Amino acid sequence: AQKITQTQPGMFVQEKEAVTLDCTYDTSDQSYGLFWYKQPSSGEMIFLIYQGSYDEQNATEGRYSLNFQKARKSANLVISASQLGDSAMYFCAMRDLLAAGNKLTFGGGTRVLVKP
Amino acid sequence: DSGVTQTPKHLITATGQRVTLRCSPRSGDLSVYWYQQSLDQGLQFLIQYYNGEERAKGNILERFSAQQFPDLHSELNLSSLELGDSALYFCASSPRGGGYEQYFGPGTRLTVT
Numbered sequence: 001a002q003k004i005t006q007t008q009p010g011m012f013v014q015e016k017e018a019v020t021l022d023c024t025y026d027t028s029d030q031s032y033g034l035f036w037y038k039q040p041s042s043g044e045m046i047f048l049i050y051q052g053s054y055d056e057q058n059a060t061e062g063r064y065s066l067n068f069q070k071a072r073k074s075a076n077l078v079i080s081a082s083q084l085g086d087s088a089m090y091f092c093a094m095r096d097l098l099a100a101g102n103k104l105t106f107g108g109g110t111r112v113l114v115k116p
Numbered sequence: 117d118s119g120v121t122q123t124p125k126h127l128i129t130a131t132g133q134r135v136t137l138r139c140s141p142r143s144g145d146l147s148v149y150w151y152q153q154s155l156d157q158g159l160q161f162l163i164q165y166y167n168g169e170e171r172a173k174g175n176i177l178e179r180f181s182a183q184q185f186p187d188l189h190s191e192l193n194l195s196s197l198e199l200g201d202s203a204l205y206f207c208a209s210s211p212r213g214g215g216y217e218q219y220f221g222p223g224t225r226l227t228v229t
Contacts, residue, residue: 033216044118045206045220052216091159095216101172102147102210104218106159 002027004092004107012113013082020067021077021110023092029053031097034075035104036066039089048090051075052097079112087114119143120221122207128227134195137224139207141188147171147210148190149218150182154203165190197228 003026013019025034036048051059051066059066067076075094079086089111093104119142129135141148150162161174165184176182179197184190194201204225208218 035217037220043204043225044222045208046118047217047219050217093159097216099172101164102216102218103149103161103164103172103174104151105161108158 002029002032002094002096002105004094004105006092006107006110008110009108010111010113012115013079013086015084015114015116016081018078018080019082019086019112021079021090021092021112023075023077023107025073025075025092025094027073027094027096029096029098033095033097034066034068035093035095036064036075036077037091037093037106038086039091039109040085041088045091049077082112082114084114084116087112118219118221120207120209120219122205122221122224124224125222126225126227128229129197130229131197131199133197133228134193135197135226137192137194137205137207137226139190139192139209139221141190141207141209142211142219145209145211145219146188148184148188149208149210150176150190150192151206151208151220152203153206153223154200157203159206162192194226199228202226202228 038046092107146167162176164172208220
């Protein structure tokens with residue numbers, strides 16, 4: 001079974017500063033994918049970034065980067081140069097890439113509030 | 117805009133009733149997923165369909181059922197509704213033949229009174 005843990009229920013960050021959101025996972029799967037999604041107050045889920053377990057390089061997408069440490073089973077999201085629009089809930093998720101289905105298992109989320 | 121559409125946006129109904137939530141995936145996507153987001157359970161996977169066939173099942177109650185039609189839209193049917201079924205229900209779709217990300221619709225907020 002897969003489990004995702006996000007230990008930070010909420011955090012403040014100053015505008016233009018970087019913020020790191022923690023995500024640890026537990027799985028016996030050999031090949032898996034890690035995802036981050038953003039959920040603003042409007043409710044929609046926005047895909048941010050993906051990291052495969054066999055990817056040698058950390059994933060980056062614009063101001064988002066994923067700090068993947070496989071041995072520590074962590075997949076932290078780094079948001080650089082925070083903007084007011086980054087205020088939202090952030091969810092870490094994972095998926096077994098070899099399973100027949102593609103279900104995502106989500107963590108409990110971290111609420112980020114960017115201060116001007 | 118993810119390209120995934122869901123209707124209705126909001127739904128208020130009474131306990132014991134039955135409702136149908138509708139989802140249209142992104143153009144070309146064959147897989148459709150349903151997720152439930154509630155305050156006590158968080159975000160949970162319910163069920164996945166691929167090109168009309170059930171592909172994976174999560175913690176979906178027996179009172180809930182889903183299907184995917186030949187035009188690839190999907191419906192989630194919730195019956196004998198209870199107060200605890202109040203939640204945000206998301207539909208997502210993923211690209212055909214590669215790409216691991218799932219694109220979520222705006223969700224249907226169900227309130228059971």
